[in-house]
Amino acid sequence: MAKIVVFNNVTLDGVMQAPGRPDEDTRGGFKYGGWATPYSDEEMGKAAGQSMSTTGGLLFGRRTYEDFFSVWPNRKDNPFTDILNNTPKYVASTTLEEPLPWMNSTLLKGDVLKAVTALKSKLEKDLVILGSGELIRSLTKHNLIDLYMLLIHPLVLGSGRRLFDNDTYSTFQLVDSKTTSKGVVIATYQPT
Secondary structure (H helix, E strand, O other), rough: OOEEEEEEEEOOOOOOOOOOOOOOOOOHHHOOOOHHHHHHOOHHHHHHHHHHHOOEEEEEEEEHHHHHHHHHOOOOOHHHHHHHHHHHEEEEEEOOOOOOOOOOOOOOOHHHHHHHHHHHHOOOEEEEEOOHHHHHHHHOOOOOOOOEEEEEEEEOOOOOOOOOOOOOOOOOOEEEEEOOOOOOOEEEEEOO
C-alpha cells in the first residue's frame, strides 16, 4: 500500500503560494512569487531527489498540474524534467477532461477521496503531492496524508495562501529534520 507524501516549500507563517516564480500564482494580488528561489542549494536538491526516488506517482490538483505542465515538459536545463515527464501523474479535477496533455497523466474520476483511497490501496510506491494546496487541505481533513516533508524557509510574508486553513486542527510527530546551508529546515512530520 502506498503512502501519500506532501513535499512542499512553506514560509515560517505557513505560506505556500508561488514559491518558484514571480508569475506562478498571483491570486489575491500576491506579489511575492519566487520567494523560495534564493534559498535553493545542494541540500534542497538532494531532498527533492530522494523524495522522487521512492515515488510511484505524483498527485496533483488541477491548478498545480496546469502550472507544472506549462513549465516542465520542455525544460532542458534541469535534471528533474525527465523524472517529472516520465513519472505517472494523477490529477484531481472536476473541470479537466481526458486526454490530459502531459504524458503519463491520468484524471481521477468521481469523488476525489474515494479515488485517492483506491489509488493508495493499488500502488506500492509512494504518491507525492507537490503544491496543490486545496487538494492537501481536503485530504488532511480526511486523514489521507501519511507524511509531510516541509521545506520551511526562514522568512515571513504576511500574506498568501497557506498550507493549512484556519479551521484545521491536526497534530504531528517530527520524524526527521535537517537544516540547509541557507537556513531552510527540511522537516518531516507524521500525523499522530
